Amino acid sequence: MLPDCDKDNIHTTIASLCLKHFHSLPKSGKPQENEWTVLSCIVKEQQNVFQVVALGTGTKCVGKNKLCPNGTILNDSHAEVICRRAFLFYLCNELKKDSSIFNLKGSSKFILKSNIKFHFFTTHVPCGDAAIFPKQSGEEFGDIVSFETIIADDVPAKKRKVDIDEDIYRTGAKCLSNSIKQDLKEKGERYHILGVVRIKPGRGDPTVSVSCSDKISKWSHMGIQGALLMTFIENPIYLSTFTIVQNTPFCKEALKRALYGRLVNLNLKLPFGENCMCIKQVDVSFAYCKTNEKQPCPSSIYWFSNGKRSCLEVSVNGKKQGVTKKHLHTEKARVKICKLEFFNMFVKKLDEYGIKLYENIENKELSYKTAKESCKDYKLNWDSLKQSFGSWTLKNDLLLNFKLEKYT
Ligand SMILES: [Zn+2]
Numbered sequence: 578m579l580p581d582c583d584k585d586n587i588h589t590t591i592a593s594l595c596l597k598h599f600h601s602l603p604k605s606g607k608p609q610e611n612e613w614t615v616l617s618c619i620v621k622e623q624q625n626v627f628q629v630v631a632l633g634t635g636t637k638c639v640g641k642n643k644l645c646p647n648g649t650i651l652n653d654s655h656a657e658v659i660c661r662r663a664f665l666f667y668l669c670n671e672l673k674k675d676s677s678i679f680n681l682k683g684s685s686k687f688i689l690k691s692n693i694k695f696h697f698f699t700t701h702v703p704c705g706d707a708a709i710f711p712k713q714s715g716e717e718f719g720d721i722v723s724f725e726t727i728i729a730d731d732v733p734a735k736k737r738k739v740d741i742d743e744d745i746y747r748t749g750a751k752c753l754s755n756s757i758k759q760d761l762k763e764k765g766e767r768y769h770i771l772g773v774v775r776i777k778p779g780r781g782d783p784t785v786s787v788s789c790s791d792k793i794s795k796w797s798h799m800g801i802q803g804a805l806l807m808t809f810i811e812n813p814i815y816l817s818t819f820t821i822v823q824n825t826p827f828c829k830e831a832l833k834r835a836l837y838g839r840l841v842n843l844n845l846k847l848p849f850g851e852n853c854m855c856i857k858q859v860d861v862s863f864a865y866c867k868t869n870e871k872q873p874c875p876s877s878i879y880w881f882s883n884g885k886r887s888c889l890e891v892s893v894n895g896k897k898q899g900v901t902k903k904h905l906h907t908e909k910a911r912v913k914i915c916k917l918e919f920f921n922m923f924v925k926k927l928d929e930y931g932i933k934l935y936e937n938i939e940n941k942e943l944s945y946k947t948a949k950e951s952c953k954d955y956k957l958n959w960d961s962l963k964q965s966f967g968s969w970t971l972k973n974d975l976l977l978n979f980k981l982e983k984y985t
Pocket residue numbers: 655656657703704777788789790
């Protein structure tokens with residue numbers, strides 16, 4: 578159900594809190610003067626007390642030739658995705674008896690306390706579908722994607738010239754090549770089609786990761802906790818609000834469409850379903866927002882709360898920053914929030930609670946993919962949701978076949 582958004586004055590509180598938190602972190606991994614980045618945070622609300630519990634920054638995504646089959650490299654380092662990965666660790670750490678956010682039901686199921694909400698904050702409109710909307714003259718934000726990318730990849734520059742009043746913001750995020758729906762690439766508003774799954778933009782080696790709009794839309798239907806944690810968590814966890822800063826192009830209708838409202842013929846079974854978020858742009862600015870003069874910051878910061886402690890790390894190209902060349906392909910280059918480390922943490926949790934995902938095989942011998950498929954309800958609904966999206970990914974399933982035993 579849609580909360581009463583008009584009465585909701587919490588967006589400014591959330592934005593200020595997130596920016597304050599970002600500024601309190603060490604300099605390492607933050608943009609230089611001539612660089613921009615995106616900052617995303619997840620904020621916990623409990624009885625009117627707000628707290629940042631996960632944070633991510635970043636603008637990069639590795640190309641398809643550098644995808645990692647071992648789960649040890651971060652393929653997608655866009656801020657929204659980094660923040661969500663950090664949030665998964667926060668959630669997993671909270672799966673305990675004296676959790677501040679969960680009540681334990683029975684021996685190993687957790688229910689989110691009724692007074693807990695989670696909010697999403699970001700400093701740039703998510704890439705993909707949310708970034709496509711009419712351009713109004715007089716705005717000075719720079720393009721959502723640089724013109725050169727579109728010109729080089731798609732159409733001659735001459736064809737692109739249209740009056741700004743009838744033009745739309747364009748995205749370098751292309752429709753999936755296996756989708757029957759493709760951009761028309763015609764003049765003005767007919768350049769893009771709306772509501773389809775797109776691949777993250779990138780220069781050189783193309784990416785195969787779906788856009789942040791698509792990933793957030795998945796979270797709005799399947800929950801932000803993902804498949805593995807559904808083993809422990811009774812109901813999917815949904816985001817209540819979405820707050821975005823002032824100095825980025827913004828269109829509420831486009832965000833509503835892209836982040837939760839674009840699918841028809843949904844066939845999801847409870848507890849899964851379409852969950853709306855209150856979306857609001859606030860009168861607060863981010864110092865490192867994108868402009869045409871700045872370069873994207875190559876590094877990503879992630880941070881998450883872990884009780885009284887917290888965890889912070891900086892990555893570059895999906896690996897830990899500052900690792901010497903000699904160790905670039907070793908365990909020392911692995912960031913703590915990579916898939917393999919998460920899988921490792923998850924399997925330890927299973928053992929702690931005496932859960933065996935499949936009767937005839939030890940948890941640690943499972944592949945990541947097989948473990949993800951063990952939550953049948955999640956899988957059935959996710960398969961159904963993918964059908965509603967039309968097509969979802971170009972990624973090869975083999976990338977999820979890694980196992981723990983081989984690496985630890
Ligand atoms: Zn993105």
